[in-house]
Amino acid sequence: MTLLHRLTGAPPGMPPRALMLRCSAIGALLAGTAGAFAAAGGWLSPAALTPARIVDRFERVNGPHPGFRRNHAKGLCVAGEFAGNGAGAALSKAGVFAAGRTTPVEGRVALAGGQPYAADAATTVRSLALRFRLPNREEWRTGMNALPVFPVRTPEAFYEQLLAGKPDPATGKPDPDRMKAFFAAYPESAKAAGLIKARTITAGFADSTFRSLNAFRFVAADGRATPVRWALIPERPAMQESASQAARTDKNYLFDDLIAQLRQEPRSWHLVVTIGQSGDATADATLPWPADRESLDVGTLTLTGATPEEAGNCRDVNFDPLVLPDGIAPSDDPLLSARSAAYARSFARRAGEATRPSAVAATADRGDAR
Ligand code: HEM
Structure with a gap:
């Protein structure tokens, strides 16, 4: 498999001409989203927020970690499949929702933050990114966080929060005065922080x-569009983190547990889609939708194995939400095009750098992920 095959996610046998077409399509897509971000953020002004400035700020806050994602740097590859139950087909014509359709999925679990060798901690935000491989070479890539709401509404707030939340070397915690000033400037983030702090871990x-x-918007075969948000809800009842777990000193305990659990048996989540009504915020990820909104279980994700990150697997995927x-x-949420453009910049930098092995690889044995 060549580097181009890996970067574009093309199957190993794809002939050179088809590969070049795929490259230009991805190039056009990235240029398009970066262009949209540039326009939205006022690219041409010297003070404008650009994808490069966002990624530079990650590097300034976290230090240099060549070859790693600039955010969600510590991770593990997972694999499995998604079985649609047909309930989503009325809302979306995407083939992945057809009744009885099984779609292969590869993904990555990770911890938020730009430190690839940080010790696992209960309060660090957990994430799951997935790439569904649909027939006819279509893909659905999605990155999800284990949070009730996102801490910021705009790319500008994200950029400011990165610096405001930088731990002070003396205390290991963000400077309270800086955080106070940040919350005063972005009151929606103060409210979101309250919801995030109150979540069950x-x-x-x-x-x-x-x-x-x-x-996002689901688009049905007749063209009808429905505002949605989605969640993967574990099939087994959730357990609250215990005191003995919280006291563990194994630096990779969250990843090691998942590897051990998947070695015993597959783990499943229901993909539950919440349907927004008119007036529900689609451009503000800090706001929850009312709890009584209709939701629909559209199928089951089953993860069957885990593999340490390395060349050619989830390490070399950009889980671009667009x-x-x-x-x-997409919806009108300004974070979406900002994410797409920043992920592309982070990906371009890390793909060009020599890397060290993932921290998780050091303790994980080789799982059975495909
Ligand atoms: C303006 C807002 C945001 C910015 C600038 C941003 C930035 C980034 C960057 C630079 C990466 C590393 C990408 C790579 O190298 O592949 C990343 C990863 C990730 N982000 Fe964001 N992010 C934003 C908002 C969000 C939101 C709203 C979510 C919602 C769930 C999210 C979920 C994730 C996940 C799950 C990953 C890890 C993907 C993986 O495992 O490869 N991010 N983010």
């Missing part, structure tokens, strides 16, 4: 609920 990745947080199949479309 479960025992590990396997019983975490992962949410899209951003809104890689969507026909039948799922």
Whole structure:
């Protein structure tokens, strides 16, 4: 498999001409999303926020970690499949929702933050990113966090929060005055922080609920569009983190537990889609939707194995939230194009750098992920 095959996610046998077409399509997509971000953020002004400035700020806050993602740097590859139950087909024409359709999925569990060798900690935000491989070479890529809401509403707030939240070397915690000034400037983030602090922290990745947080639109075969957010809800009841777990000193305990659990048996989550009504915020990921909104279980994700990150697996994937199949479309949330453009910049930098092995690889044995 060549580097181009890996970067574009093309199957190993794809001939050179088809590969070049795929490259230009991805190039056009990235240029398009970066262009949209540039326009939204006022690219041409010298003080404008650009994808490069966001990624520079991650590097300034976390220090240099060549070859690693600039955020969610510590991770593990997972694999499995998604079985649609047909309930989603009325809302979205995406083939992944057809009754009885099984779609292969590869993904990555990770911890938020730009430190690839940080010790696992219960309060660090957990994430699950997935790449569904649909027939006819379509893909659905989604990155979800185990949070009730996202801490910021705009790319500018994200950029400011990165610096405001930087731990002070003396205390290991963010400077309270800086955080106070940040919350005063972005009151919606102060409210979101309250919801995030009050969340239940479960025992590990396997019983975490992962949410899209951003809104999207499902588009039906007749063209009808429905605002949605989605969540992966674990099939088994969630366990709250115990005191003995919290006291563990194994630096990779969350990842090691998942590897051990998947070695015993597959783990499943229900993909539950919440349907927004008119007036529900689609451009503000800090705001929860009312709890009584209709939700629909559209199928089951089953993860069967885990593999340490290395060349050619989930390490070399950009889980760009705007890689969507026909039948799922972006909402007006300004974070979406900002994410797409920043992920592309982070990906371009890390793909060009020599890397060290993932921290998780050091303790994990080789799982059975495909
Ligand atoms: C402006 C807002 C945001 C920025 C600038 C940002 C930035 C980033 C960057 C630079 C990466 C590393 C990408 C790579 O190298 O592949 C990343 C990863 C990730 N982000 Fe965001 N992010 C934002 C908002 C969000 C939101 C709203 C979510 C919602 C759930 C999210 C979930 C994730 C996940 C799950 C990953 C890890 C993907 C993986 O495992 O490869 N991010 N983010």
